[in-house]
Amino acid sequence: MLHRRDVLTALGAAGLLPTAAWGQAAWPSRAVQMIVAFPPGGQADVTARPAAAALERVFGQAVPVVNRAGAGGIVGSASVARAAPDGYTALMALSSLGVLPESERIMGRTPAYTVDQFAPIARITADPTVMLVPAKSPWRSVQDFVADAKKRPGAITFGSAGNYSTLHVAMAMFTGAAGIDLLHVPFQGGGPALTALLSGTLDSLASGPGPALAHVKEGRLRALASWGRERIPGFEDVPTFIELGHPEVEFYIWTGVFLPLATPAPVQARWRDALRQICERDEGLKRALEAAGSPIAYQEGETFERFFRDDTARLVRAVQRIGKVE
Incomplete structure (x- = not known):
């Protein structure tokens, strides 16, 4: 016969035992x-x-x-x-x-x-991530940005939270679809990349809407497009890449x-x-x-x-x- 301890162990591993019987009644202590x-x-x-x-x-x-x-x-x-x-x-x-x-x-x-x-x-x-540029930049739309990037391959920078981070992958989707070449500048996280964008030492960034919203409302940053299927609450005036003719750019x-x-x-x-x-x-x-x-x-x-x-x-x-x- 199985010992009671063996039965309790098996039930606990399966997630079928009440917390108290597993000995976790005081969790967290x-x-x-x-x-x-x-x-x-x-x-x-x-x-x-x-x-x-x-x-x-x-x-x-x-x-x-x-x-x-x-x-x-x-x-x-x-x-x-x-x-x-x-x-x-x-x-x-x-x-x-x-x-x-x-x-x-x-x-x-x-x-x-x-x-x-x-x-x-x-x-x-x-x-969905949102594409940001400094408000003082000359780009008022994705079309402006793409046209300039095609004239100056590799001259416009974009930041990320590091190589292969979500922010890197999102921008790579866009640059591939638009057929442009940007200079990737990896940082140790989205926070430092956003700081660099705000200081004007970085040209563009894909960011989660949360960290970006206040800066856009304050007029320090401009949002050009978003990676969603629908427009983002708080960014209702910002078109999606899908609207702009890039149906594969969704992130x-x-x-x-x-x-x-x-x-x-x-x-x-x-x-x-x-x-x-x-x-x-x-x-x-x-x-x-x-x-x-x-x-x-x-x-x-x-x-x-x-x-x-x-x-x-x-x-x-x-x-x-x-x-x-x-």
Whole structure:
């Protein structure tokens, strides 16, 4: 006969056992870290901070946001993949999570992590990226920008959060469709790239709408187009690339929470329940994300897993088209 301990272990692994029976009734009993694999100011950070504040009210514990930047998101993401699978370390990831291992392979390196080391918990936001230029620039439309780029191949710069990051892939989709050659300037995250654009040391940038919205409203930046199928709330006057005749230029920058794969099912469920609760009921989180131009687009469970799998496959194909970046 199976011992009671063996039965409990099997049921717990299958996620069929109540949390208390698994010995996790007191979880969390200490602070829970939320890792952002980019510097402050980018899309993951903009989502993580109000989400962490809301989670503190649900968990009853501190949820510090830790920015662990480096290698376009690889350093922070790999640290979560290697973290103890106890639920006390989570990753607020971008869509680049699934791209970076393939980029490492293309560069002839062993990936620091693979996507199968993570358990997808929930998606929080999903926004089309928006193409930005300084308000003082001569480009008032995509047509102006493309015409100038064709006259001066390689002279106009665009920034990104690093080679093969979401911002790099988005711009590569556009430049390929428009048949133009821009100079890529990688940064250590979307925040520093946005700072460079604001200072005038960078010519253009694909950005999540959240970090860009206030700067556009203040007249410091100009939005030329967006990568969505529909126009973005807050950017209603900005056409999509699809409207401008580029039906293949469609891209979304999303944020989602991931845990190390071996995290016990009851703890994963506790995270999922907490995230669902704050996304459905926390008015402070809703207001913060809407004010930032990134309304909640919640998904969980099999729906999010399928979205993550399909989106990753699409982005990997785009990265393979970009090829090796010296």
